[in-house]
Amino acid sequence: MKDSYLNFVNSPFGASLARSLGLPKPEVLRRYRPERPEFDGLVAIGAAREPQLLDALADLVASIGVTSVAHESVGQWVPLANRHELMTGRFEAADPGSSAKLAALLFDASGIEDSTQLEPLHAFFHDTLRSLGKCGRIVVLGRPPESCSTPRQWTVQRALEGLTRSLGKEARRGITANLLYVTPGAESGIEATLRFFLSPRSAYVSGQVVRIEASVDTASSSAATDLASLQAALPLDWKRPLAGKRAVVTGAARGIGAAIASVLAADGAHVIGIDIPSARDALETTMRQLNGTALTFDIAAPEAPAQIAAALAEEGVDIVVHNAGITKDKTIAKMTDAAWQSVIDINLSAQERIDDALLAAGILREGGRIIGVSSISGIAGNLGQTNYATSKAGVIGRVQSMAPHLRARGITINAVAPGFIETQMTAKIPLTIREAGRRMNSMSQGGQPVDVAQTIAWLAHPGSAGVSGQVVRVCGQSLIGA
Ligand SMILES: NC(=O)c1ccc[n+]([C@@H]2O[C@H](COP(=O)([O-])OP(=O)(O)OC[C@H]3O[C@@H](n4cnc5c(N)ncnc54)[C@H](O)[C@@H]3O)[C@@H](O)[C@H]2O)c1
Incomplete structure (x- = not known):
């Protein structure tokens, strides 16, 4: 819309x-276009105390080909300065008279162990924020509070959430701010995630906290714990990271599902789109354009999981995206049993049954990816959506409960929770409520289906093996449920 x-x-x-x-x-958001450079401009790096991620960060920034400058908070951390010729010293472009603009601000807060050590964060963002250009990126890196060895360290690492979310609200101008908690031992697995959060692909993802754990591969193989060998195992072609993968997308005929299919195909996957029989024409048209495969099933039909498994059994799949969903809004006193049941069935129970069928038969391969589409209604609840919010909160429960069980097979399971996305579903919302939904976020606008699709593509990426059991909102940092 x-x-x-x-x-x-x-x-x-x-x-x-x-x-x-x-x-x-509202800023016109800069979104990913294959013909434009994905990473461009100057990145300022800051750090505090004895930063543990700076090495990996500097390597990654160099590998994506952007120039970086180090803020004085980085101090005399010699290896970084030598290897990447970073300048230290107060960042001069912070001078309000200067026209120089930064593309991104990165801060390594992993070394902070006590609340008395927070000042370098203030100094860094105070000096640099005004020099961050439109649609710039802020990424703060820390340690998961629950991995910390002392209460003080836990406390101060948790405090980073408040800082990052506030930066997202203050920065405006299409700038995003996100926090990555990197578990000790997972340093070599941050590239795909960092690339996503620095890229225009994450245009509508802000105020999020993502945990990166050591994946099964990196944890079990000592050889793979060093960055060089992990990078060697990752796809060299970052423009087509899903080449050779097979991805199933439900509800792929239109809206967000069609966008997911299109982005996964552009990233190299063969897409198998599923939708209801009455959407066959639209589904076939979409799949033909993507050289994909169209399958028509009502995913909520009792026989559907077995039929879908049979259709996929021969070649297997690597990525399953549960996108199909419906709304049947009414306050609960007026909601019929059928309206309640169909929403729960399509939005939640069908996902469980399909996953069970694909996992039991090993059709979803080891190292696979499951991504469920939840909603901020599932986080915050919503008037007239008891059925929908229940189903979408269930999607969150599902990824959280299943992640530990799937870990041994190297399969990750995550959810995206879209906020207001411009689709036929939101076009049906009455004008005043629609306008409120659109503007009540840090971007002052609705997202596009492609924003949800790009977030799913990052979770589906081979390099996202350390991201599991998580819910990432694609909501422009909506005030609802924040
Ligand atoms: N649009 C938004 O702002 C928004 C916000 C939060 C979450 N979501 C979620 O994103 C997903 C996609 O939403 P959308 O806006 O693109 O919706 P949409 O109505 O445009 O598309 C949904 C697709 O799912 C298909 N589908 C419905 N029931 C099916 C069934 N039983 N079997 C197979 N396919 C079925 C439909 O035919 C349709 O093609 C949904 O899960 C929705 O709940 C959307």
């Missing part, structure tokens, strides 16, 4: 009118 307000305030006349009336001016 078109956001007429966003288009208007970004026209020359609309921009000056918005300025004179003091109206909000």
